[in-house]
Amino acid sequence: MKKPIILTVDDDPQVLGAITRDLRKEFHKDYRILSVGSGPEALKTLDELRARAEPLALVLADQRMPDVEGVEVLTHARSLFPSAKRVLLTAYADTTAAIQAINSAQLDYYLLKPWDPPEQLLYPTLHDLLASWQATYRPAFAGIRLVGFQWSPLSHDLKDFLSGYMVGYQWLDFEKDAEAATLLQASGFGPDDLPVVFCPDGKVVSRPDKLDLARHLGLLVEAKQELYDVVVIGAGPAGLAAAVYGASEGLKTLIIERQTPGGQAGSSSRIENYLGFPTGLSGAELAHRAWSQATRLGAEFMAPQEVVDLCVKDGYKVLTLGDKTEIKTRAVVLTTGVSYRTLQAPGLDRLSGAGVYYGAARTEARSCSNQPVYIIGGGNSAGQAAMYLSTYASKVFIVIRGDSLAASMSAYLIEQISQTPNIELLPRTQVREACGDTSLEAVVIQRDGQEPEKHPARALFIFIGTKPSTEWICHLAICDAKGYLLTGRDLVADPRYGVSWKKEREPYLLETCVPGMFAAGDGRAGAMARVASAVGEGSMAIKFVHQYLDE
Incomplete structure (x- = not known):
């Protein structure tokens, strides 16, 4: 976090050097000391500090300077940094002007030159002023800042994305927060460019797509390996459990999520019936714990990426992503879950994401x-x-x-x-x-x-109500009339589907009609829509993956 600034202004190089030396000796641990040698330069420096949203704690300005006097500098400082303390440095002959400036420029104090010794004539006063400033100072947020309109669907999507990955960010409503307009003006963007993301490293991005934002946040958006033992598609409770067990048992495991981890359960404000958490926990917390656990054990987590096609070539499953890249794997676990059905009524589509x-x-x-x-x-x-x-x-x-x-x-x-x-x-x-x-x-x-x-x-x-997110895979895997994936005995018990199973053995319990492709969680026909059962199915799917790979 940036240290607050003490700015001192004097056109006399010797005086400026002395005040700078004394300030650094006493305050360098907690403040940055800036010194400038003229009134015009001071005005320019104040403008730059404001544009960069720097914290200014104190300004000390000499009264008698050509072009721009000290009172003018302090008045300008007040307009840009209302909470900063303002001190006028003046000679004995200028005390009348200093006293008048207390009212006109609302000075906090004036100091006579020379201030030797500073331990008696300078430091006590400045310590009191800085203590007063610190009492109301709120450090600027050091993480990602998102500026947008409250009722913008794109702003809503970005907020959901950042919170879904538990990325700390500060939301600034352009229509309500004065800081939003200042940041936007300094960045060179305008209201038509919103939403705008301000990153801690200084990068500013207008209307970013989630993939670009994920790259900047350091999320994995490209596969690291040429071949995986198992790829899990979907990072709800079932998918995260499959990733945890796959990685812990030594499988080269990749999990791909098109949105944020947790699925529908991840948006739950409080899950109170999950085993082992007597006081409950939020869906986001559960998802983040599982995500951290899976990656710690060695699973790769790729997001936000969407699998748009899957085919079988030479016994391997080849996944095609939305950016046209391909990933090869020996086995697949489908945990794509379900999505909410849309309601048909006037105004709903038009105001989606805006209330x-x-x-x-x-x-x-x-x-x-x-x-x-x-x-x-x-x-x-x-x-x-x-x-x-x-x-x-x-x-x-x-x-x-x-x-x-x-x-x-x-x-x-x-x-x-x-x-x-x-x-x-x-x-x-x-x-x-x-x-x-x-x-x-x-x-x-x-x-x-x-x-x-x-x-x-x-x-x-x-x-x-919900519908299964299986539209993209129904051409390859058999689904029931409602779109849920059929697995295990359901494939061979019904004559309509039994002909699709080509292996001599029966399909494993969670196996689809494609050998080595399994389904778990809410998108599977007959699944129980509970977090605990989804976690159980995801864990169990890895057992069948092992059996398939050992064939």
Whole structure:
């Protein structure tokens, strides 16, 4: 972190050298000492410090300087750095001007020259002023800063991406945060270039795609090896478990994720029924722990990359990525999971990412402070989101078509919701429309047998069921009528599918119709939609990978 700056200005080289020497002797451990030899140079230096967002703690300026006097320098410093302390250096003959400047330039103090000895005539005063400044000083954020519009879908995507990888960042709303405009002006970009990412190393990127941002963050975006024992596609709980067990058992393991680790479970604000965590943990924390564990054991984690095709050549599985590169592996574990179904109603598509969100969208919770929000859905994910949002929103409305939550939500969540005063259940209700010009402002809801009603809403979170993310693989692997991957006995028990299995042995429990390609987690037909079962299937898939590789 950069040290705050003490700036001293004097056109007399001997005086400037003396004050600089004394300041460095006393304050160099905690402050950077800058010295300039004229008023115009001081004004330019102040402008540069402001453009670079440098922390300025104190300015000492000599009064009698040609072109620009000390009071003018301190007045300019006040306009750029209102919290910085301002001290005028003056001779005895100029004390009247100094006293007048206390009011006109709002000086904090004036010091007479000479100040010898500094231990008595300089340091005590400056220590008091700097202690006062430190009491209110808030160091500038040293990590990634993201400047954008609150209701921009692209800004939302970048926030979700950074938070999904647990990358610390500072969000600056261009319309509300004064610092955002300053940073943007200094970078040479304008409002049309938003969102803009400011990196700690000084690099500034306008509207970056996730792949470029991942490269800059040091994430792996290209395979390191020519051939892997197993490639896991998808980094939800099942995929992360497969990667942990594959790497721990000595397999050359690569896991590929197109978005962020954790899948749908990763967006859960609190998972309270996972074994071994009696107080619960967030989905993001679980995903990050598993990701760290897998990489520590030797698995390679590639993201954000998407597998768009898979084929079998000479017994090897060849994966084609979105950037057209290819990866060769001996076995594959498909843990692509599921995605939320979209809701069809006027305004939803137009406002998606600008107040309308599919899933928890935890990064937008603070924007809902003291505002009403609506949640559509009655499953556990909807209940966890309602509990999380209730700490920010003035009111959380859960909209469901049925009569109650009992058929679709765990009992512990239903009890928590019933005990939370600012959560209200709206049974036998549907959302008919989302309203707003550039962001969500209201929703139109309709209860059974009643007329539609329009209500204010800051955000709408949609959890209306899921569909398997298997469209890209259905040409190769057999799926059921709903798109879920068929595995094991399901392939040979049904005459329609049994002819597709060519091996003499029966398929392994989690094996698809392609030998050596396995499926685990929510995208597999017959899977139980629970985090614990997904972790179990991902772990078990590695056992079958070993059996296949040993054939």
